[in-house]
Amino acid sequence: MRGNADAHELIAPGSLAGVLELIAGAPGEWTPIAGGTEIMVAHAAGRLREKKLVSLWGLGELRFIEVSGDSIAIGAGTTFRDLRSNGAVQIDAPLLAKAATWIGSIANQSRATIGGNLVNGSPAADSSPALLVYDAEVELISIRGKRRIPYSSFHTGYKRNAMAADELLYAVRVPLRFERHKQYLRKVGTRRAMAISKVALAGTALLEGEAVREIRIAAASLAPFPTRLYQTEGTLQGRPLGSIAIREAQDALLEEAKPIDDIRSTAAYRSRVAANLLGEFLNELLAAEAHR
Amino acid sequence: MSERLIPSNPSISFVVNGEKRTVNAPGMKRLLDVLREDLHLTGTKEGCGEGECGSCSVRMNGELVNSCLVPALQAEGATIETVEGLGEAGALHPIQKAFLECGGAQCGICTPGMLMATAQLLAVNPHPTIGEIREGLAGNLCRCTGFKRIFDSVIAVAAGEMNAEMEHGTGGAHAG
Numbered sequence: 187m188r189g190n191a192d193a194h195e196l197i198a199p200g201s202l203a204g205v206l207e208l209i210a211g212a213p214g215e216w217t218p219i220a221g222g223t224e225i226m227v228a229h230a231a232g233r234l235r236e237k238k239l240v241s242l243w244g245l246g247e248l249r250f251i252e253v254s255g256d257s258i259a260i261g262a263g264t265t266f267r268d269l270r271s272n273g274a275v276q277i278d279a280p281l282l283a284k285a286a287t288w289i290g291s292i293a294n295q296s297r298a299t300i301g302g303n304l305v306n307g308s309p310a311a312d313s314s315p316a317l318l319v320y321d322a323e324v325e326l327i328s329i330r331g332k333r334r335i336p337y338s339s340f341h342t343g344y345k346r347n348a349m350a351a352d353e354l355l356y357a358v359r360v361p362l363r364f365e366r367h368k369q370y371l372r373k374v375g376t377r378r379a380m381a382i383s384k385v386a387l388a389g390t391a392l393l394e395g396e397a398v399r400e401i402r403i404a405a406a407s408l409a410p411f412p413t414r415l416y417q418t419e420g421t422l423q424g425r426p427l428g429s430i431a432i433r434e435a436q437d438a439l440l441e442e443a444k445p446i447d448d449i450r451s452t453a454a455y456r457s458r459v460a461a462n463l464l465g466e467f468l469n470e471l472l473a474a475e476a477h478r
Numbered sequence: 479m480s481e482r483l484i485p486s487n488p489s490i491s492f493v494v495n496g497e498k499r500t501v502n503a504p505g506m507k508r509l510l511d512v513l514r515e516d517l518h519l520t521g522t523k524e525g526c527g528e529g530e531c532g533s534c535s536v537r538m539n540g541e542l543v544n545s546c547l548v549p550a551l552q553a554e555g556a557t558i559e560t561v562e563g564l565g566e567a568g569a570l571h572p573i574q575k576a577f578l579e580c581g582g583a584q585c586g587i588c589t590p591g592m593l594m595a596t597a598q599l600l601a602v603n604p605h606p607t608i609g610e611i612r613e614g615l616a617g618n619l620c621r622c623t624g625f626k627r628i629f630d631s632v633i634a635v636a637a638g639e640m641n642a643e644m645e646h647g648t649g650g651a652h653a654g
Contacts, residue, residue, distance in 0.1 A: 187508065187511065187527060189506075191503075191504035191505075191506045191507040191508070191511075191550075192482045192483065192484075192504050193482070193483055194483060194504070194505075194506040195483045195484045195505065195506075196504075196505030196506045196549055196551045197505065197551075198505075198551055198552070198554070219549070221547075222547050222548060222549055222552065223529055223547055226508070226529070226546070226547040226548070226549065227528045227529060227547065229506060229508075229549075230508070230527045230528055230546060231528070237483055238483075239505075239506070239549075241505075241549070241551060241552055243552040244552070244555075267541065290529070290617065291532065291616050291617020291618075292542050292595070292598065292599075292613070292614060292616070292617055293529070293532060293535055293542045293543050293544045293595070293617045294529060294544070294547075294617065296541035296542055296543055297541075297543055297544075297547065297548070
């Protein structure tokens, strides 16, 4: 342990209202810590710069999964163990349930929260591609009240997001209208457990005959933050799906992707693999249509 | 290590292996260090210190956690089980017996974490498939690469072989 536990203050107000008042009283001064699977790694390595931390762990007000009329609301403090074992998530947001099973290990899944995953803002975040292709919304909370924004506009840059200094992520809302969509999610990492993505790709699509009526494609590790691939989607929208359309979509992805070289992979590998994953998704769509 | 942000350490209470314990420790002290240094429960090992290897696995409120990633303050009020609570010399837990008899323990560093991950897996899923065993232990690394024998140990305990032996009082070393 290179970090110094004495050099940091951690407090637990014990209620959501208590946390919100604390951070509103000194905006930007307190760093929230939920399951600690990111912050404690930095702490052990002696590179945790934040001195004052406020615990969100154990706040029941942030740990819920509720199905309402048209969406499933997931509290920011919901762990990936909660997510993967929840029947409603498995049925209504299967890509999210699937992503939850491959985050870290069982021990990480029992501590890591969906809110932490999004606020941490890693370009490789495991839950993000699924949330993007489900058109999820995020709900932010402060003493001023709650507000909702599309998840697609939450990340604004590398490790930057649209939250004000006095806000917390309260919940994620996944609309319940993808039941008839074909859905796809695949992550490519070094090994199955514990590995952070080299690249991941998600998709939801609705075909009408061979024509693409609706399609959403999103990726992790192709940009400074998880993103929808709007240009790639645009080449497919309304078009009959076939080998030419698939190749053009893959070319569009290679154009649109802005990956980097880092310790986990290279930009060239990430782009190529993402294009291959897109090909797999689109060919699955085509095959499913042929068998109808 | 001279920098100090808070004047005094909070008092943190939790139940470890059935016993209520209270420590005065910085909130950001790792649960791993509280267990080992404050409570002298040195069965829990530190491997990587970054949540990758599972050597420090303990059960907290019925879930498996890496104790190196739990700040002490977040253990307030929790129920914690470490390898010391599993069994003891002369009265080994069936999981410990299985690891001994099947050769699931080699150098020993990963073993406490493997035992706790196995305890967690079997608490949730008493009859796991080999795939479920592999997934349940995927966060626990054995640098001796003894995974085959570790999985065999879990299979043996899940099949009730160790329980049967305990009941019949024939827990001798016949494997080999």
